[in-house]
Amino acid sequence: MDLTQQIKQFIDDMPDDYGFSKDDAKYISRYQGCPLPPFAYISLIQSKVLEHFPFLEMRYKGGDNTRALCYGYGSDMVLSNTNAIITSYQDNYYCFRVTQGVHYDKVSQGDHSVAFRTLANYFIEYRGNNKQYDIVIVFPQDTIYHKIDSDAMFSNLSSYAYYTLRGAFFLKPKGVLFAIVPIEYSSEIKSNESLISSEGAKMTITNDGDYAIIKITK
16 A cells, blocks of 8 residues: 555544644645646746735735635645635545645644635525635636536536636635636636626636636736
8 A cells, every 4th residue: 555545544544523633744745646736837826926915925914814715735835835814625535634734834823724615515506605805726626516506607617617717706806816727728718707707807818838827806
């Protein structure tokens, strides 16, 4: 059994309410089963976020009222060295637990909450009960969980387009969203831009190598 399988078994053996130690967190952080965009893109998104919110850098004070929603494994790495208060949603149980481990210090301090859920949970029957954030970071994967959205115009999208566009509904006015998706999904996202017009959102797409970087602002 390789290390990733050993860690997976360790997670399987945990009670759901298990609060692991710092040593447990360090061990779990070595799990390699969660897809992650190249670190160069994560760094690029971080620099773009700091262009909008320069006071979030750790050497400044005053960024602790800026709240961010991160969806998808690795999305919270964009903000891990900032003063932002982070809420992280993971729809894969193992990646949910690993995220708790990777960000153990901020989680234990109460500056980073991690939930096992998806953005679509807020749109099963109606919209409007979701919180809104200054920053939304989305790293979608190929999943089916968005199919629970009651609006077929959204649920019929690919998961990459869904989470990018639904993410706009979690933005505060003057907020900014960044998403990284495989480049082949950029045209689908662009062609469905009208789905976020009700939110007063505007989109720009930059194709970069194998990926597209989507920026949505209000």
